[in-house]
Amino acid sequence: MGGEEGEMGVIRYGIVGVGMMGREHMVNISHIPAGKAMVAAVADPHPPSLHAALDLADSFGWPLKVFSGHKGLLDSGLCDVVVVSSPNMTHFGILMDVFRHPRPHHVLVEKPLCTTVDHCKQVMAAAEGRPEIVVHVGLEYRFMPPVAKLLEIAASRELGSIKMVAIREHRFPFLVKVPTQSGSWPRAPLASTTRTKSTTARQVPDIIDNAFVIVEFENGVRGMLDLCMFAEGSKNEQEISVVGDTGKGEALVPEGIVRMGTRQGGRNCVQTMKPTDDRIRYEGLHHGSSYLEHLAFLAAVKAAAGGGAVPTVDLRAGLLSVAVGVAGQLSIELGRFVSIEEVLE
Template structure:
């Protein structure tokens, strides 16, 4: 079965998806909906065989289309899914976050109860080769994880069409927009749901001198988040978005009674300083308590995949797994429930940081982002 994608949204992330779909066997982009002229022109270069339409209705009217990708700005994801559901509910890969405001959770539940085809929420970080290696070996290396730490030290938010990613009201806030990936990883790695979130964060450095249509950005650039899980495990996120000089962008460590496993993931190669030579290679390090001594393994990624995107090859591997689900050869690995939990955790963390109080998931009443 050949996959003929209909693509909604071809900004920076959408174009990464186009480049990776082009590498898939038996798949191509058939139709694209992208309202911005500059992004349309770039999308046409990445997917020269695609036709362009102006509405979701026109896209869904193309009979050849048998699966969808939604990669529009955050605030449109849920409404576009609802439109698809009402017209022609095809299998869909929808970019994170699934929604941006607390009051939208009811709409997600309603959608889940009626949508007859697979909906896969794009959580690329699960599929980064070094992260996938850590996930696969974590239980054996640790004897059961009790502490999980995720650190991302990276560059500021990039400039996007209409500067939509500069404002909490359009993104859900940094701990939703950026960090839902990491909250998803926490639940996935620990195989447990969160019970309590405590956070501190804010805007210290980035975008303070910018003005967009009379507004100064309010998007946060750093945070600490601590999460308690039902299993008794604890997890922590450390985010800094003014640390682009770092050698590794993501560092994850998992520790249990018998040892520690960690992975180190470099950022996009296009941002690595040329005068330093070749970009670093991802690593996985296992450090048992007995016998003591770390064991390091490099996890190289196909250069073609690194060239196709900014996520260490993960976008390609995610599409491979999604394509199996569409063809009926595999499960939906990142469900609507997973996507919903990731946003709920981000919203709870934002609320905790704003109020200075821990948020209990059993009793929480989340406030919408500002």
């Protein structure tokens, strides 16, 4: 760690992009046990966002330095790690500047890693040249206690050999923006969609806001995403289902419930669980998952000092999530299955 605070063991964060999610990261970091982490600097070209970040930092007792751009933050020497929570299309340029900078900064980058497969590949190549830097991709849902429990159940083979995975994500309309698991390689997505008025201002968006996406995997598993971003009144925003040849498991969020049914002795045995994690000190916007993600990221950052750091969610996971999304969009445009090789090549 550089600087006096880093040498005392406090991990100093810099946050690039302090809109809603950037400030959510600030609140999560404020709940990490005292003496382990703080936010030292933020960067954002949007003055109202900077002012909101300053107010938050003041409430936490943090002396915060603000910058209008990420380069000033990187040059400041104030930060050991950087959270990239700026608009999606800016991730590539910011990450490349992080890897080019003479001072190493560990990185937690919000999803998506980048907006194109080519940019993801360039980021991965640049990261290979900076092995001292820990890079964690913010796919926080896997840290949610019910989702983590469902993944554990699937991995334990309590459901037998996994055959189908489905995610039903029905959300309320998104906010207006500031201007500016199968264990196998995905093979071929097929998608169908339209665009509808799905922001809180009831505007037709420039992104896909509802779709059915089918993904075939090399090991024979099939996955499906049922997405709707204007689904008022849903009891659960996410319903994740994993079906094996001897049972089924499902995680319901925000109810926080996991249900598992298995065939035993010729009859169906159903268990209902409500997994929790005693480490969570702040639930926030993602039911405690962002807080747990920060704990995992901090553990990897501290392990990096001994040369043994492995991020929980690595760049390969970030690349694959973008590649499947790009393949799905191509499937919509072309009206056919699109192989993952078409996208990756």
